[in-house]
Amino acid sequence: MSVKSYLKPQSVTDALIMAKTHANYLYFAGGTDIQVYLKQQLIKPDHIIDLSDIGELQNIASNDENISIGSMTTLDAISKNNSIYKDFPLIVEAAQSIGTPVIRKTATVGGNILVNNRCNFYNQSFGWRQAIGSCLRDVGDLCQVTKTSGKCFSRNVSDLAAALFCLDAKVIISNQNEGLELSIVDLYNQDGIDFHKHLDHDGILTKIILPIDAGSTWFKKLRIRNTLDFSSLTIAAKVYDNRNFRIGLNGVSMSPVLITGNLDMIDLEGIKSLARKSCKTVDNDMMPLKYRREMIDVYLDQWWVSIQK
């Protein structure tokens, strides 16, 4: 890795100016995701713009209607915040399922929402990738999973995203054109290479806004170990007024998947069928494909049982 400069802006405005004047830059939040990418030569930025000194990105503020979380808040900090703990236990559960206690001290909410998609055949060293002839997402012509040249199916693994989908979160992005507010769902593309949208014009994710409303939530993450592992399937679900539901699934497709509806209009089998159709799951995780698909059904069964109580 030969980075030419390591920049530490003090404000979002500064950061945007630096981004404009430094081609091939990389925003660096906690760095727990991208440092591995740098080491494996999956990304080769000339400049790193470290967002950690920007105080305005680290606030958690709440009023009667919503809570806003600065994108640079660490996962550890949101797990320990009383308001979040009270109103959004789902967020705490999702955050605590990520990495390890040490990683969560550095990893940020924004970094997790924008964590890079993963694939067994891509998240490898340069030498490893060279030996298999690389892949579409890197410098090759073929997807090593499907052996076709059409599409990349790398998986989005953000556990928070699944939770934020079902909580109907909004995100605020600042960019060279002043910025925009959008539903978190609109941040993602069903594309294994170009997996985020609306971050053009040097976009910085600044805030996440969570509407406070009642409802019962449920969360489960599939992994071999009880810590450290990336998700092989994450499901977060919420049932709220008049039996409406929102289910966020992740780890099983190129972007998080949202399923919404009303429990009076659709039964469990219908929800499962929707989930199966919406997830483009391929064999690019350490857990076998068939098993991960089966677990979508099993987890939804478990959620269903939980809401009958």
Place this chain on the structure above:
Amino acid sequence: MSGPIGKRTPYIEAVQKVTGQAQFAEDFHFSNMLYVKFLRSPHTHAKIQNINLSKAKKLAGVCAISIGRDLPIPFGVLPISPDETAMAVNKVRYIGEIVAAVAAESEKIAHEACSLIEVDYEPIRDFLEPDDSLIDCSPDEQIHSHSKNGTNVHKVAELYFNDPKKAIQNSDISCTRTFKFAGVTHGFTEPHATVAQWNDDETLKVITATQVPHYLQKYLSKVLEIPLHKIRVIKPVVGGGFGGKSDPFPHEIITSYLSIKTHRPVKCVFTREEVFISNHGRHPTKMTLSVGADKQGKITGLDTDIVIDGGSYGSFGVVTSYYNGVLLQGPYRINEFGFTTTRTYTNKPQCGAMRGHGAVNPRYAMEVIIDELSHSLKMDPCDFREKNFLPANTLTVGQLRITSNGVLDCLKAVREKSAWDERYGNMPDGRGLGIACGFFISGSALPINWNRYPQTVVHTKLDFDGRVVIFSGASDIGQGSDTMLVQITAEELGITMDRVQVEVADTKLTPVDLGSYSSRVTFMVGNAAKSSSIKLRDELIKTISKEKNIKPESIQFENNRIFTEDKSLNMSWDEGVEICLAGRGSIVTMGYYISPQLGGKFKGSGAGLSPSYSFGAFISEVSVDKKTGAVKVEKVWGAHDCGKALNPLAVEGQIEGSIHMGLGQAISEELVYENGQFLNSNFIDYKIPSTLDTPDMDVTIIESDDKEGPYGAKEAGEGPIHPVLPAIGNAIFDAVRVRMYELPITPDKVLRAIKEKI
């Protein structure tokens, strides 16, 4: 015992380690040092047609580049299979094999230079599965030309005593099953690291993370063609080995070579991925095991056919092949016994020795089958085992000499502590208990390099300052052997441990020890240290009794004092030392250990011979989620017969570590190959259990007092791993009535088995 023996004793280097002061190989820095990086093969099997170094040589900061033909002399830890060279010569045999090495002013430059080396390869047919390696191929396609009969078989090890096939056929009941075991690796914390320094006097100093400094010295001498007496190998503090640092390694030889070539110190530190590529872990294994029994539950015969996937080179593979079979001779009496193990070469990183060497996978198979036989006979699996235990002081059918044997006490302990009799078979659906026993060598009685010297020699030096220094080649790799040496010496001399220091594992300063493998150190080096310190004590007694005119047999040593019962003599240690050294100065005594003559007179009789064997019994409790197949190991009760716990704290640590490591192989760890390279050569995807996955542990130490072990001690570092895996497998059966014949027992496999049963 009045000294530290038998007392819970923290390791003497513990504070250094936890405060970051301990020096590992990577911590050594010398001025003017170069750094080495390797160019590795991207092919599983290919001829090297041409290597073009011209661009790499031109890069500023590159000081030397070497390739295979610079170091063509073959080596291998076993002198019977020297099939490896430091770098690939003419052809590569696995992805990741070293093709060229660059020494440069910085790691970055070395790395960049590697990317500038151009190699032309001509791919050859590769052999990735053992089944492919068993069939004939053309000589051109053979991984090694010395494989017999035009195949890629490395070794066939077989031993048959009596007629096990017939005995099993004629048995009241029998059980035959085929098992599959994924490859696993050691997962030690410290990556391989080596610093080599070629000195002006044409001597070579190599500081390296190794378990076998003296073997490395031997192979450095062979490959570099430097006399042994000019090579000094130093083992600094080592961050774990588990067998993965017990071969002489290519990087150690290459780093040394580059230091000689450049006349500068050279350092090599592996990345974690390189550690995985280097592997030498447990062989992926497929085995079919048949065991027969009579109606009373007596085992009538055992016959097994095993294929182990050795990867591209030999390593310890010949020993592994034998251990897969011979170590099934305990802890049960089996008079009709036979095995065939076939080790194949494949175009993958090589496998070798790993904790519990060779015997872990067969132990799983055996203990699962015993469970099945007990069920068929409607007999409690503990009772079945009890009926078949070997007694103490006996010979097995293959003439392994059993001395002390505490297996029955182990079984009784875990049976009682786990409330087995009340709970087994009576637990709620999805929860279960499983039992398994184990058996392992306490050091190999025969050295792998045959020689006429003792297994180990220890020197004990006493000087005017009252300090005792132990010189031993023993390699402490975290198992606590330095502490053991100090404890023994302090015990024998009646002094506190702070007066005893160690100089260890430095081939210039310390006498030969063969290394930390096969659980030999406590037994063999412990005996040598004890004998050496007894000689030193005798020397003190002789001089003091003469000067003070006191009967030698009345002199005692305790608490830094030398005295007689009636206190007619009552002096401090320092006063005694002054008398002892008067007129001659510092003295050095010497102790050694030679294994007894053991074994039969048949081919292969040497395999598995040990002066003593450890035994164990473990019970595990699991819960299984029938919807997801996820297994949670809730608790493990482990009882291990280590003869005598010289340091109960260390023995407990070894048993707990074994439970953790066994748990990993049982339920989550697996080296996943993708076209010959590992898909998971990192600690996120290679699933070593975390603290949150680790069960409650209840450890019992059984002391059977071995008559030849130091103070009765035998091994505790490897034996405890064997029963862990099958105890988990058997508990899963108790919980959900499915038998798991394939490791690791991941949730998908459990779920599949549950569904197949329904």
